[in-house]
Ligand SMILES: Cc1ncc(C[n+]2csc(CCOP(=O)(O)OP(=O)(O)O)c2C)c(N)n1
């Protein structure tokens with residue numbers, strides 16, 4: 016057996032990176048590697064080390080290359096890191112390419128027969144006899160393919176100094192109660208661990224050392240967090256259509272609904288969930304259910320929003336509530352359907368034809384995914400309009416460590432709904448009358464008895480009494496009131512979050528860019544550039560956003576799309592400050608990393 | 623000099639079981655062309671709802687876009703209406719009917735609205751058996767966009783401009799039967815008696831009712847070369863059977879003339895009596911219904927009447943096992959899990 020670490024000490028004399036590294040695992044999708052990768056991630060997490068995981072997967076079911084990166088960070092940075100300190104290469108198809116891209120000094124775990132060690136001299140190669148180990152540790156040949164991945168978990172754990180007990184615990188957690196599978200996987204993992212102990216020298220490149228940064232934290236993805244928010248918000252009607260990366264939002268919701276949405280007395284369901292024939296139908300269900308008084312939602316991605324846009328305009332104009340989750344992915348068209356982007360900014364801000372303006376919520380953390388999803392239902396009913404909750408594949412489908420979610424104690428705000436008595440007491444009710452001057456009218460729900468309150472909802476011109484009207488003054492009155500309603504929303508949507516270093520140079524971003532911006536800000540500071548960071552959390556722009564734009568000398572708008580869509584919205588809203596906005600962009604489908612932000616801002620500063 | 627002559631007292635307008643007059647079921651004034659078949663349908667919806675003592679506030683009216691889709695404004699002002707977007711009325715009816723399962727849902731659409739742009743939603747609404755009376759006001763043309771062909775236009779029929787339709791029509795009735803619809807009927811807007819009876823039966827039915835009403839467009843499709851003109855339809859309208867609606871509460875036993883009348887019982891206990899004109903026609907026989915419709919189509923006839931019925935199919939809220947109360951008005955106590963439950967969920971994620 017070969018002594019593995021034939022290459023020079025990979026760090027080239029640099030000191031060991033403790034709890035601060037990135038591991039990339041290259042596998043073939045459909046090979047069950049997701050379980051192995053999650054176990055490795057969990058084991059590090061259980062060691063008390065802050066960790067994040069990103070799965071880069073292709074748009075097919077089995078056979079194409081997939082990469083999973085695990086970043087551990089003692090400082091708590093969780094953005095994607097463009098460089099990796101350890102590579103685990105299980106896919107012969109991509110192995111050479113992966114080697115070519117590796118950073119000097121990286122540890123490379125690979126399947127022995129691949130013979131990669133001659134390709135470059137500046138990497139530390141660890142050939143592992145996977146086939147031999149799997150044959151010895153797993154009696155059933157047909158399961159070899161699945162447990163083979165656990166062997167690299169064992170090898171990596173040993174090299175990194177992860178406690179085997181933590182790995183075993185992670186396996187048990189991941190395979191929830193499936194005793195035989197747990198045993199098989201644990202055995203394979205131990206086989207890898209033991210082999211590494213006997214055959215490999217210790218390495219001092221990267222290490223996991225027990226810490227206390229993750230006690231009491233959860234690991235969750237944004238789609239699950241949003242599903243939970245909707246569950247607690249009391250959603251009662253869901254119409255949806257599958258699309259990556261949004262499907263798991265409703266799928267997870269369905270699982271929770273099984274347990275938490277049955278009437279205890281009758282066992283009957285308190286939520287209607289229908290997989291519709293397409294996104295058009297889903298949007299129709301959401302808006303009409305909202306119109307009839309239900310809390311309703313759908314989850315989709317860009318192509319779905321495109322299809323829904325006619326309905327969303329209707330919802331805006333007739334003032335029907337509904338929550339639309341957009342878990343964004345790359346566009347245009349099919350784009351890279353399993354990669355992340357923030358390229359639906361302009362679409363969601365003004366979705367549909369004609370003059371439309373929509374309230375958007377942009378969660379940037381798992382806690383916000385939960386909380387904003389909860390709040391979205393209040394806002395939809397309060398403002399009687401479609402609300403977008405915009406996340407993306409990175410937030411929605413990747414693993415994030417988070418504080419457990421706080422119980423949303425705030426009671427539901429069902430908005431200005433009139434009951435039979437209130438309708439009877441009102442002398443002059445008009446569905447679209449702006450009684451309070453805030454642009455928000457009083458509505459009645461279908462089925463309210465008493466003979467008052469009925470009206471015909473229509474997408475064509477109407478007056479304050481919901482009557483058909485093509486009179487110019489009636490049309491203008493409604494359109495101006497809708498604008499007033501949007502203005503009112505400024506006081507109710509979540510304001511921005513600041514991370515200021517006392518600078519007149521602003522950085523502005525939203526959603527999943529947040530971790531990379533935070534890290535970039537620290538790197539820039541170390542290089543001598545102070546910045547003030549505003550994380551936008553909603554449309555319309557609130558008063559604090561207003562002040563920030565007016566006060567800063569320059570505003571770097573960081574976003575994950577080609578055209579600087581958010582910057583465009585800012586230029587349009589603040590034309591007199593238009594030249595302040597500089598776009599810092601990232602749009603290759605990978606989650607944004609700190610380095611690309613630092614590089615672009617530095618280049619602007621040097622101009 | 624004139625002296626007031628004592629006039630006879632004006633007789634009070636008749637009321638229904640709920641104490642409403644027919645006037646309580648009307649809507650705003652129609653803006654359709656004088657003589658449009660759609661207005662005749664509106665009149666029968668009003669009559670049938672009045673005679674069936676429908677509670678106006680429980681009625682919801684849905685439509686897409688088109689002349690036909692305007693009609694919900696013209697009946698039952700006591701009910702809530704939703705005039706939505708072109709072809710997508712079925713999903714609007716689906717969401718609202720799930721939000722509040724106690725509503726009585728009436729959808730009005732056109733043949734263009736339902737059989738062209740809205741075909742997908744039509745098919746799936748029927749397949750899901752959403753509780754609604756789905757009326758297609760079928761004139762074979764697009765009225766509101768001024769006379770283009772719709773997907774129900776007969777092959778070889780002409781537009782006013784002279785253009786000829788090269789494609790075979792889609793028949794909503796055979797399609798609905800194929801999809802498993804439990805109540806499929808065809809009427810002619812010029813035959814109010816039959817339409818009235820079918821509508822009353824439809825009010826008693828619990829799932830999707832597909833009611834294709836041949837409704838001539840007097841402005842764009844009433845010329846001599848059209849297969850949907852009044853004259854053409856009147857000459858080819860072939861009523862299948864008489865149909866009487868009997869309220870269960872009023873009738874204990876129904877006399878059925880041997881071999882001629884069939885009583886179909888609805889889930890709520892009310893019954894429809896069907897008097898077949900054709901000896902042996904079985905409205906509960908799915909394949910027989912398909913055959914009869916196809917045969918009459920081959921002869922260029924419109925077979926009208928209750929073509930197919932199967933009252934046993936559960937409507938969507940039942941399939942989904944929803945609580946009996948409207949979802950729309952459930953309290954927070956039933957909807958929001960407790961802090962302990964959130965804690966349990968969080969523990970599982972740790
Ligand atoms: C998305 C969209 N496309 C096209 C139209 C234009 N349009 C309005 S009504 C109509 C056809 C209506 O025909 P039909 O449903 O047969 O109703 P009718 O007017 O004949 O009663 C069309 C195409 C529209 N409103 N929306």
Ligand code: SF4
Nearest residue numbers: 655658689765839840
């Ligand atoms: S155009 Fe035709 S369908 Fe439209 S209102 Fe006139 S007659 Fe009726």
